[in-house]
Amino acid sequence: MQIGFIKKSSKNFWLLFKGYWQSDDKWKARGLLSAVILLNLVSVFLMLEMTSWFNEFYTILQNYSYHLFWQSISKFTILALLLIFFAVYAFYLQQILQIKWRTWMTKQYLDQWLNDQTYYKLQTNNSDTDNPDQRIQEDINLFVSLTLSLGIGLFKQFLVLVSFIAMLWQLSGSFSIPFNNGTLVIPGFMVWATLVYSIIGTFITHKIGHQLIGLNFNQQKYEANFRFSLVRLRENSESIAFYRGETPEKDNLKTRFISVILNFRQIIARQKILTGITVSYAQIAIILPILIAAPRYFAETLSIGWLIQTLTAFGKVQDALSYIVTSYTDIAQWSSVIRRLNTFAIHMKNADEIRSAIQTSTGNVLKTQNLTISLPKGQPILKDLNMDLPAGENLIITGFSGCGKSTLLRTLAGIWPFASGKITLPAQQNILFLPQKPYLPLGTLRQTLYYPQAAPTMDTKNLVELLHLCKLDKLANQLENTNDWSRILSLGEQQRLAFVRILLKKPTWIFLDEATSALDEDTEAYMYTLLKKELPHATIISVGHHMTLLSHHKYRLKLNNNGSYLFSPLNAIPHMNSSPDC
Numbered sequence: 029m030q031i032g033f034i035k036k037s038s039k040n041f042w043l044l045f046k047g048y049w050q051s052d053d054k055w056k057a058r059g060l061l062s063a064v065i066l067l068n069l070v071s072v073f074l075m076l077e078m079t080s081w082f083n084e085f086y087t088i089l090q091n092y093s094y095h096l097f098w099q100s101i102s103k104f105t106i107l108a109l110l111l112i113f114f115a116v117y118a119f120y121l122q123q124i125l126q127i128k129w130r131t132w133m134t135k136q137y138l139d140q141w142l143n144d145q146t147y148y149k150l151q152t153n154n155s156d157t158d159n160p161d162q163r164i165q166e167d168i169n170l171f172v173s174l175t176l177s178l179g180i181g182l183f184k185q186f187l188v189l190v191s192f193i194a195m196l197w198q199l200s201g202s203f204s205i206p207f208n209n210g211t212l213v214i215p216g217f218m219v220w221a222t223l224v225y226s227i228i229g230t231f232i233t234h235k236i237g238h239q240l241i242g243l244n245f246n247q248q249k250y251e252a253n254f255r256f257s258l259v260r261l262r263e264n265s266e267s268i269a270f271y272r273g274e275t276p277e278k279d280n281l282k283t284r285f286i287s288v289i290l291n292f293r294q295i296i297a298r299q300k301i302l303t304g305i306t307v308s309y310a311q312i313a314i315i316l317p318i319l320i321a322a323p324r325y326f327a328e329t330l331s332i333g334w335l336i337q338t339l340t341a342f343g344k345v346q347d348a349l350s351y352i353v354t355s356y357t358d359i360a361q362w363s364s365v366i367r368r369l370n371t372f373a374i375h376m377k378n379a380d381e382i383r384s385a386i387q388t389s390t391g392n393v394l395k396t397q398n399l400t401i402s403l404p405k406g407q408p409i410l411k412d413l414n415m416d417l418p419a420g421e422n423l424i425i426t427g428f429s430g431c432g433k434s435t436l437l438r439t440l441a442g443i444w445p446f447a448s449g450k451i452t453l454p455a456q457q458n459i460l461f462l463p464q465k466p467y468l469p470l471g472t473l474r475q476t477l478y479y480p481q482a483a484p485t486m487d488t489k490n491l492v493e494l495l496h497l498c499k500l501d502k503l504a505n506q507l508e509n510t511n512d513w514s515r516i517l518s519l520g521e522q523q524r525l526a527f528v529r530i531l532l533k534k535p536t537w538i539f540l541d542e543a544t545s546a547l548d549e550d551t552e553a554y555m556y557t558l559l560k561k562e563l564p565h566a567t568i569i570s571v572g573h574h575m576t577l578l579s580h581h582k583y584r585l586k587l588n589n590n591g592s593y594l595f596s597p598l599n600a601i602p603h604m605n606s607s608p609d610c
């Protein structure tokens with residue numbers, strides 16, 4: 029194992045590990061861990077007692093001491109009951125600690141992911157973080173459970189090693205080997221034998237098994253990619269059905285599944301060899317102490333009780349020293365989980381650090397000064413936009429598809445960081461941005477209408493009235509129904525539902541990004557008229573392709589494909605009835 033690898037892995041582990049143990053929950057966490065450690069300590073002491081009991085018991089059997097037999101059985105019963113009790117509570121408290129730690133870590137990752145639109149920046153930045161959902165849901169759980177099980181397992185095995193090594197040293201006596209015309213006496217021979225045997229076993233296991241770390245890392249990625257494709261298929265089932273897209277979907281799913289299987293085959297191949305080694309290792313460990321102890325036993329100097337206790341002690345020391353061998357698959361999985369969570373955390377941090385060079389200020393006006401917007405790789409799509417729009421003067425943004433209209437709105441909304449210049453806008457609470465496809469979360473219709481605010485329960489009359497105004501009367505009696513509304517409602521209905529949201533929130537500045545694209549011209553005109561009537565002091569900034577939209581706006585900003593633009597009052601444009609794109 030290279031020193032560099034160990035150093036890097038330890039650093040990565042520490043970065044993930046320390047948070048919880050230094051958090052506000054630290055005393056609860058440390059208390060629970062101390063209790064688990066204490067219970068394990070007692071368990072090891074009981075195991076020692078149990079091993080001595082074996083010596084006692086077999087000696088009683090060998091001596092036909094029936095009068096001591098029941099006494100010994102009673103001792104066993106007490107020891108066994110205590111062992112059961114401590115094992116159950118050590119496990120139980122470890123699980124409680126696991127839940128608490130996972131809850132804390134999941135919250136941290138969710139906060140970081142959702143903070144400052146990092147989830148969105150990760151996407152726009154084309155970061156190669158795959159499947160953040162899997163990292164938050166599965167990897168954190170694995171990290172916590174494996175850290176606890178491996179850590180506490182290691183601690184317990186260390187205790188076993190220290191306690192039983194002393195016992196084994198005493199029991200094994202010294203071993204004489206003829207050497208250089210004399211004899212070489214090796215004290216605690218069985219301890220040395222198990223030590224050498226374990227070192228050889230660990231070395232071979234690592235040589236064969238270390239590739240499992242990378243393979244496990246990839247396996248989790250391929251599994252998540254496969255699952256993600258299945259989810260996408262389910263979410264886009266209607267479009268795929270219209271396209272009759274089953275064949276390419278099946279091909280795509282097959283390709284992703286093949287990656288899962290091919291990688292898994294490599295894991296199986298490695299694990300087959302590893303299993304062969306660990307099972308052989310365990311089998312040899314049974315016979316090895318018998319072979320070593322046999323000469324002394326057959327010399328008839330020691331009892332069968334001694335033999336049994338020696339073999340048990342050898343087994344315990346052997347188990348403890350072989351911890352890495354027997355846990356290798358878990359260690360490999362644990363290492364890959366650490367790698368995945370760390371890269372995710374680093375990418376989130378990098379995404380969070382992306383700051384636009386825009387200077388923003390607040391005022392009841394939309395004003396841009398030398399606003400330049402680029403793509404993530406730096407190619408500008410809008411150069412030096414200087415525009416001054418007073419409150420109450422509606423603006424329409426037009427231009428060919430792909431020229432950057434939505435990206436301009438994203439920049440004004442503060443979620444597109446690849447921009448520079450100055451922007452003056454009203455305060456966030458007075459603004460509402462509506463995208464082309466409204467987001468309708470899972471939940472009741474009432475919750476959907478109020479999203480992202482919590483829905484009050486006493487507002488039914490108002491909601492029914494607003495649904496009526498937006499021509500959605502048929503939904504008035506479904507306010508408490510829970511549904512996947514984005515699947516049930518037509519796109520036009522969803523867009524009108526978004527207008528209900530506007531009327532509920534009553535913003536003074538409304539940004540509509542093709543928010544009426546699915547409506548017929550009459551309904552679109554009706555919705556704009558409704559907005560102006562219900563919110564007469566609001567300023568509307570629309571992005572749209574429909575030429576009928578022009579009449580609802582006073583100014584037009586026309587974006588060109590080369591990054592230039594034209595900002596002018598609409599009545600100054602000679603051909604009012606031409607398409608907004610022209």
Ligand SMILES: Nc1ncnc2c1ncn2[C@@H]1O[C@H](COP(=O)(O)OP(=O)(O)OP(=O)(O)O)[C@@H](O)[C@H]1O
Nearest residue numbers: 151152153403404428429430431432433434435436
């Ligand atoms: N995350 C991204 N990474 C790279 N390019 C992007 C990203 N998001 C948008 N773009 C590109 O930026 C350009 C402008 O996109 P935008 O969505 O603003 O266009 P638009 O004018 O609103 O188009 P449409 O009228 O078709 O909706 C497009 O060429 C698009 O491919």
